[in-house]
Amino acid sequence: MATKSDILSKYKRNINKRFPMPEIKVDAITYPDPLAQFVFMSKTVGGKVVELKPTDDLNHVIKRLYPDAKVIASNLPEITIATRNPDTVENAQALNGTDVGIIRGMFGVAENACIWIPQTMKEKAVCFISENLVILLPKSEIVNNMHEAYKRIKFNNLGYGTFISGPSKTADIAQVLVMGAQAARSVTVLLLP
Amino acid sequence: MSNTAHSKAAKEFLKNQKYAQWHDQTFWSVRTKRDNMAYGLSEWEQLRETASAIKRHTLTHLDEYLDQFSTNAEKNGCIVHWAKDAAEFNEIVLSILREHHVKKMVKSKSMLTEECEMNPYLEAHGIEVVETDLGERIIQLKGQKPSHIVMPAIHLNHDDVGELFEEKLGTEKGNHDPTYLTYMARLSLRNEFLTADAGMTGGNFGIAETGDIVVCTNEGNADMSTSCPKLHIAAIGLEKVIPNYDCLAVFQRMLCRAGTGQPTTTYTSHFRKARPTASPMHIILVDNGRSEWMGNPEHWESLKCIRCGSCMNTCPVYRRSGGYSYSYFIPGPIGINLGMLRNPKEHSGNVSACTLCLSCQSVCPVKIDLGDQIYKWRQQLTSFGTANPQKKLMSSGMSFVFNHIGIYNSALWASPLANRLPRTLMYCSLNPWGEGHEMMQFPKESFHTLWKKGKVRKAKVKREK
Amino acid sequence: MKIGLFIPCYVDAVFPEVGVATYKLLTHLGLDVTYPEKQTCCGQPMANAGFEDKALPLAEKFEKLFKPFDYVVAPSVSCTAFVRFNYPRLFEGKHDCITAKKAIDIVEFLHDVVKPTSLPGKFPHKVSLHNSCHGVRELGLSSPSEQNIPPFNKIKDLLQLIEGIEVVEPERKDECCGFGGMFSVEETAVSAQMGKEKVERHIATGAEYVTGPDSSCLMHMAGIAKRQQLPIKFIHVVQILSAGL
Numbered sequence: 001m002a003t004k005s006d007i008l009s010k011y012k013r014n015i016n017k018r019f020p021m022p023e024i025k026v027d028a029i030t031y032p033d034p035l036a037q038f039v040f041m042s043k044t045v046g047g048k049v050v051e052l053k054p055t056d057d058l059n060h061v062i063k064r065l066y067p068d069a070k071v072i073a074s075n076l077p078e079i080t081i082a083t084r085n086p087d088t089v090e091n092a093q094a095l096n097g098t099d100v101g102i103i104r105g106m107f108g109v110a111e112n113a114c115i116w117i118p119q120t121m122k123e124k125a126v127c128f129i130s131e132n133l134v135i136l137l138p139k140s141e142i143v144n145n146m147h148e149a150y151k152r153i154k155f156n157n158l159g160y161g162t163f164i165s166g167p168s169k170t171a172d173i174a175q176v177l178v179m180g181a182q183a184a185r186s187v188t189v190l191l192l193p
Numbered sequence: 194m195s196n197t198a199h200s201k202a203a204k205e206f207l208k209n210q211k212y213a214q215w216h217d218q219t220f221w222s223v224r225t226k227r228d229n230m231a232y233g234l235s236e237w238e239q240l241r242e243t244a245s246a247i248k249r250h251t252l253t254h255l256d257e258y259l260d261q262f263s264t265n266a267e268k269n270g271c272i273v274h275w276a277k278d279a280a281e282f283n284e285i286v287l288s289i290l291r292e293h294h295v296k297k298m299v300k301s302k303s304m305l306t307e308e309c310e311m312n313p314y315l316e317a318h319g320i321e322v323v324e325t326d327l328g329e330r331i332i333q334l335k336g337q338k339p340s341h342i343v344m345p346a347i348h349l350n351h352d353d354v355g356e357l358f359e360e361k362l363g364t365e366k367g368n369h370d371p372t373y374l375t376y377m378a379r380l381s382l383r384n385e386f387l388t389a390d391a392g393m394t395g396g397n398f399g400i401a402e403t404g405d406i407v408v409c410t411n412e413g414n415a416d417m418s419t420s421c422p423k424l425h426i427a428a429i430g431l432e433k434v435i436p437n438y439d440c441l442a443v444f445q446r447m448l449c450r451a452g453t454g455q456p457t458t459t460y461t462s463h464f465r466k467a468r469p470t471a472s473p474m475h476i477i478l479v480d481n482g483r484s485e486w487m488g489n490p491e492h493w494e495s496l497k498c499i500r501c502g503s504c505m506n507t508c509p510v511y512r513r514s515g516g517y518s519y520s521y522f523i524p525g526p527i528g529i530n531l532g533m534l535r536n537p538k539e540h541s542g543n544v545s546a547c548t549l550c551l552s553c554q555s556v557c558p559v560k561i562d563l564g565d566q567i568y569k570w571r572q573q574l575t576s577f578g579t580a581n582p583q584k585k586l587m588s589s590g591m592s593f594v595f596n597h598i599g600i601y602n603s604a605l606w607a608s609p610l611a612n613r614l615p616r617t618l619m620y621c622s623l624n625p626w627g628e629g630h631e632m633m634q635f636p637k638e639s640f641h642t643l644w645k646k647g648k649v650r651k652a653k654v655k656r657e658k
Numbered sequence: 659m660k661i662g663l664f665i666p667c668y669v670d671a672v673f674p675e676v677g678v679a680t681y682k683l684l685t686h687l688g689l690d691v692t693y694p695e696k697q698t699c700c701g702q703p704m705a706n707a708g709f710e711d712k713a714l715p716l717a718e719k720f721e722k723l724f725k726p727f728d729y730v731v732a733p734s735v736s737c738t739a740f741v742r743f744n745y746p747r748l749f750e751g752k753h754d755c756i757t758a759k760k761a762i763d764i765v766e767f768l769h770d771v772v773k774p775t776s777l778p779g780k781f782p783h784k785v786s787l788h789n790s791c792h793g794v795r796e797l798g799l800s801s802p803s804e805q806n807i808p809p810f811n812k813i814k815d816l817l818q819l820i821e822g823i824e825v826v827e828p829e830r831k832d833e834c835c836g837f838g839g840m841f842s843v844e845e846t847a848v849s850a851q852m853g854k855e856k857v858e859r860h861i862a863t864g865a866e867y868v869t870g871p872d873s874s875c876l877m878h879m880a881g882i883a884k885r886q887q888l889p890i891k892f893i894h895v896v897q898i899l900s901a902g903l
Contacts, residue, residue: 001284002277004263007480011431012256014488019253020248026440027236041456091470092421110564111446112456122469125420128413146446146457150438159269159466165457168413172328172344172624174351175219175373181327182382183413183460198842204847213851221830229804237806322768344688363902395701506802509834513848516789548838548852549706550791553789571708580708584840588704591756592712595667595699625843629850640677645691650679652686652903654778 030144034110034192037141045166046179048188051139058190062129062134065188066100073130074102075121092125101184102132105164107141108189109149114163115189116153124160128168133184135164139191197542197581203514212350217512219347224506228452229555240447245560247440248497252388252487255431262434265404266476274477279309282322282479286311286426287318293424295320300443301408301415302326303395304342305430305479305498307522317401325383325414327378334361340516342523343452343502348515361498382414392418394464396429397499399476402437405465406476407485409448409458416462425467426475431483432496444499447558452501464487486534491569495530497559504553504636505561508547511628519543526553526563541579544570605639661691662727664761666737666873667699675874678902680733680764684755686903687772690828691731694723702740708831708842717741717748721757729771733896735793735892738763743796752891764896765871766799769812774819782822785893786860787813788870789832801834801870813871813895820898821863826892828859837878853882859892867891 031037039049050062062072073084073095079102089095103126105115115135117127127133143149155161160166168183179185205212227644231237251258263273276282282305290298298320298350306312312322312333324333328346332339335357339345346354352574355369365375394415398407406427408415419425435441449458467474487493505525507512521532521540529547532540544567553563574580594600612635643649643657661684665677665738684691707839715768720741724730726859732738741761749755770773781886789811799810818824836852852873857879860868868890877891883890 001281002480004273004275007275007277007478007484008256008259009501011259011487013486014484015222015253015256016488016490016493019246019249021250022243022245023435024243024443026239026243027447029234029236044224045456045459062470063222074599079642092329092468098385110348114457114461124416124468125418128416128420146442147439148216150442150445153438155463155465158469160462160464160468161459162416162462163457165459167459168411169459170327170412171453172326172331172346173354173374174349175344175370176349176351178372178375181375181412181414182325182386182417200845200847206849207851217855231806339843347766421774426734449747508838509852510845510848513851518885544708545841548791548834548836548841548849550834550838551795551835552791552802552804552832555795555802558746571706572710581844584710584844586709587710587840588707588709591699592701592709592716593702595701598698600698601667601698617695625846626848626881627854629843630878631884633877633881636674637673638729640665640673640674641695642697643674643678649681652682652900654686654903655744656687657773 010181015033022100024179025148027145028145029111030061031110036076037110038108038113042111042166042189045113047113048165048186049191050188051191052193054193062100062102066132068113068130069099069172070193071097072102073098073126075158076102076104079108086121086126089123092123093123094142095123095129097124098130098159100132100134101126102134102136103127105135105137107143107152108137109146110142111145113165114149115144115165116161118154118161119158120156126187127162130184132186133186134188134190136192139193140178198520199514199546201543202518206515206518207513214514216515220512222507223454227451227503227506230450230454232291240443242436242559243532243557244443244447244558247435247443248559250532251435252432252435252493252496255434258434258436259369259431261401262399262404263478265402269404271404271466271474271476272333274475274577276479277483278481279494281495282309282428282477282481283311285477287315287320290315290320290391291425293391293472297321297323297389297425298390298391298603299323299325299385299394299418300392300393301410302329303428305395305428305525307339309479309481323386323389325382325418327375330382331357336520340524341502342500342503348517366481379537386417386421389422390658392420392422393426394418396427396433397448398441399429399434400437400441401434401464405463407441408464409460410464411459416460419464421469425464425471426477427464427479430479432483448499448501451503451558463627480569482535484518489534490557491623492530492534492566494561495527495534497549497561498527501558503556504557507556509550509552510548514546517545526567527561529562530566530570537573537577538579541577543576544574605641609637610633610634659690659729660725660727661689662730663691663693663726663731664697664730664737666732667695668736668877669734669873671682671705672877673894676733676873676896679849679894679896682903683896683900684731685730685772692727692775692896697723700737700740702737703839705740705744708758714748717745721755725756727760729767730757731764731895733764733873735763735790735797735799736874737853738797739792761875763793763797763799763871765793765813765816765852766797768816770855775805777819777902780821781898781901783816784824784826784865784869785867786834786865788835788860788868788875789827790872790875791834793871794832800832812818816899817895820901823898826863826865828863830859834874835879837875850882853879854886857883857888857890862889865890867893870891871895871896
C-alpha cells in the first residue's frame with residue numbers, strides 16, 4: 001500500500017511550475033430586492049413559498065398547507081403538531097414514512113434559492129426522507145449570491161450542513177423533468193416575519 | 194482511409210436518424226439552457242477566468258493542499274486513506290466494508306468508481322452495490338456503462354427504461370410515463386437506503402481549510418445514502434481538493450449552470466464527519482495516474498476539470514456520435530484528453546473525433562484548452578506508434594508537393610483533369626470525400642496561373658480618399 | 659504599408675476567383691499588394707492531421723517569403739489562424755516567428771486596419787452568414803455564442819457596407835459545419851451529418867446564398883448541398899465585398 005508521503009512526494013516531483021493564488025474578486029450579481037428574487041427563484045426551481053404574517057399561527061398554516069399529513073416530524077420547539085422527533089427516534093430508518101418534515105434554514109440565497117441548513121438534529125434523514133419538506137426561514141435572512149453565502153456559513157459540532165434549493169428532482173429518464181427523485185417531493189419555504 | 198473505431202461506431206449511431214437527431218437536439222437544448230445561465234450573469238467570464246486561475250494555483254500546490262485537507266479531515270474525526278491506483282482503491286474499500294461486516298452498500302454517482310471499476314470488484318467479493326442516482330441505477334439494471342458523465346442513461350428513451358423496469362422492478366406493463374417510472378424507482382431505492390449497511394459518495398470538492406467533502410446532487414441520493422447506513426465512505430480523486438470556501442463559491446456557481454443549465458443543484462451538501470450514531474467517516478484519496486499526469490507539461494491542465502459535462506454537450510461530434518462511440522469511459526472532448534493521459538496506445542483513435550472547432554474550450558467553465566490539447570495529442574501519435582499510416586502518407590505527399598513549387602504548379606495544372614474523371618472512379622471507396630460530397634469543380638486556371646498570365650487585375654475603381 | 663497577398667493552396671486550386679476578388683478589393687483601397695509567386699501551402703492540413711514535422715518545411719518557406727511585408731493578408735480564417743497561433747510553436751527553440759504577428763485575415767484587416775466606410779456595388783440578395791469556427795474562436799471575427807461578452811460580428815459589419823444586401827444568421831449561428839480538414843475524410847459520417855444539418859439551417863433562413871470568410875467550409879457545404887440536391891448557393895465574403903469592382 002502506498003502511503004500519504006509516497007503519493008505527495010511523487011506529485012510534488014511532477015510539478016513543473018507553481019502558479020500564484022489569484023485574487024478572488026468577482027463582481028457578483030446583486031439584486032435591488034433580494035427577497036423578491038429569492039421567492040422568484042424558489043418557484044423557478046419547483047418550490048413553494050408562503051409568507052407568514054405576524055398574526056399567523058405557524059402550526060395552523062402548516063396544517064392548512066398539508067391537511068392530509070398524518071406523520072409530521074420535527075425537533076423545533078415552536079412546532080407543536082409534530083408526531084415524531086428526529087432527536088429521539090431510535091434510528092434514521094424510523095423516520096421513513098414521514099409525510100411532512102419541518103426544519104429550520106439559516107439564510108437563503110437570492111441567485112439560486114439555496115437555503116443553508118446545518119444539521120441541528122440527531123438524524124439528518126428528516127431533511128431528505130420526508131415526502132414533503134417545510135423550511136422555516138426568517139425573511140430578513142437573504143443574501144445575494146453564493147460568495148456572500150460562503151462567508152456566512154457556520155458549522156456546529158455535528159459536522160454536516162447542506163444547501164437545499166427546491167424539491168428533489170431528476171431528468172434521467174428521457175430528459176423529462178420529474179420532481180421527487182429520492183428525497184423530498186415538495187419543498188415549501190415558510191418566510192417568517 | 195482505414196477508419197478509427199470511433200468513426201465506425203459513429204456511422205452506426207447515425208444510421209438511426211430519428212434517434213440521432215433526438216440525441217443531438219437534447220444535448221443542444223442543454224447547451225442552450227447553459228447559455229441562458231451564462232448570459233444571465235454579467236460576471237460569467239470573470240468567473241471562468243477566476244476558476245481557471247484557482248485551479249492552476251491549486252493543482253500546482255496540491256501537495257500542500259492535500260496535506261492540509263487530510264490533516265483537517267483527521268482532526269474532524271475522519272479516517273483518511275491514500276490509494277495510488279485503482280487496485281489499491283478497490284482493496285481499501287473492500288477492507289473497510291469487511292471490517293464493518295457490510296453486505297449491501299448504496300452509493301451515489303461517482304466517475305472515480307467507474308474509473309476504478311469498483312462495482313464489479315466488490316460484487317465479485319460478495320458485496321451488493323446499489324447505484325442510487327436514477328440514471329446510474331437504470332444502467333446498472335441494464336448492465337451498461339454511462340454514456341455521459343452527468344446524464345449517464347441519456348442513450349435510453351422512456352420505452353427502453355419502461356421495459357427494463359417491467360422486467361426488473363415489476364412495474365405496470367406498458368406504462369412508460371417518466372413520472373410513474375421515477376416514482377417506482379423511488380420506492381424501490383427507498384427500500385435499499387433503509388436496509389444498506391454502508392453508503393458511499395463521491396465528492397465534487399474537498400475543502401483543504403475545513404476538511405469538508407462537498408457533494409452536489411439533484412436527487413438528494415448522496416444525502417439519502419449517508420442518512421441511514423452506519424458507515425459513510427467518500428472517495429475522491431486527488432484533484433478535487435480546493436483551498437477554501439471563497440474558491441468553492443466560484444465553482445459552486447458554475448458547476449451546475451455549465452453542466453445542466455440550472456442555477457444550482459438541488460443539494461450542495463457538506464460532509465465533515467459522520468452522523469452522531471454512525472461509525473467514523475472514511476475518506477479515500479485516489480491518485481491513479483494523477484500525480485503522473487501533473488508532470489506532463491502540455492496536458493496537465495486537463496486535471497482542472499470539474500466534471501460538469503458542458504464540453505460534451507457542446508461538442509458537435511459527441512452530439513452526433515454518442516458516448517459509446519469513444520473508447521474511453523469518459524466521452525467527448527475531456528474524455529479524449531483524459532483517455533490519452535490514461536493510455537495513449539489504447540485511446541489514440543478518439544483524437545480524430547474532433548473538427549478542432551474549439552467550442553469545447555470556449556464553453557469550459559475552468560478554461561481547459563481542450564481542443565488545443567487534442568491538436569497536441571495528434572502530434573504525438575507517431576511516438577506512440579498509433580499514427581494512421583495513410584494519413585501520414587497523405588501528409589508527406591502534400592508536404593512534398595507543396596515544398597516544390599514546380600511540382601505544385603504541375604499538380605495545379607493537372608487538377609482540372611479530375612473534373613473529367615468517370616463518376617465510378619470519382620466516387621469509389623478510395624475517395625472518402627465522395628461518400629458524402631459531390632466533388633468540387635476545378636477551374637481551368639488556378640490563381641497562380643492567372644497571376645502569371647497577368648489575368649489578375651487591379652480594381653478598375655479606386656477608393657476616393 | 660506593404661501587403662503580402664497569401665492565397666492558400668485550396669483557394670489557389672479550387673477558388674481562384676476568391677483570390678482575384680481579394681486582390682481587387684485591396685487594390686481598390688489603394689494598398690500596395692504583392693503576390694509572392696513561390697507560395698504554396700501554410701502547412702495546416704498536415705499539422706491538424708498530427709504531422710507538424712511535415713508542416714515545418716512549409717512554415718519555414720512561408721516565413722521567408724512573407725517576412726518582408728507589413729501585413730500578410732489572406733482570404734481564409736483557418737490558414738491565418740494557423741500561421742498566427744501555431745507557427746510560433748513550430749519554430750520554438752529554432753528562431754523567432756515574424757509572420758505570426760503579421761498574418762491577418764482579409765475581414766479583420768478591412769475591419770480593424772483599413773476601416774472603409776463605403777464600398778461600391780450592389781448585392782441585392784439575402785445571405786446567410788457562415789461564421790467559421792477559427793474565425794469566431796481564434797481570430798475573434800465575432801463573439802462566440804458560448805461566451806457572455808458584448809455581441810459583435812466584423813463580417814456582418816463589412817457586409818452592411820454593400821447596398822441591397824440582407825444579412826441573416828442561421829439557428830446555432832456558430833456551430834461547426836463539420837469540415838475539419840482530414841476530419842471530413844476520416845469521420846465521413848459525422849462530417850456529412852454536420853454539413854447536411856448546417857446547410858439545412860442556412861436554407862431555413864430563406865437566404866439565396868451562404869457566405870463566409872473561409873472557402874474550405876463553403877467547399878464542404880457546397881459538396882454536400884450538391885449531393886443532397888439542396889437549393890442554396892455559396893459565395894466567399896470577399897466576392898460580395900468586391901461586387902462593384
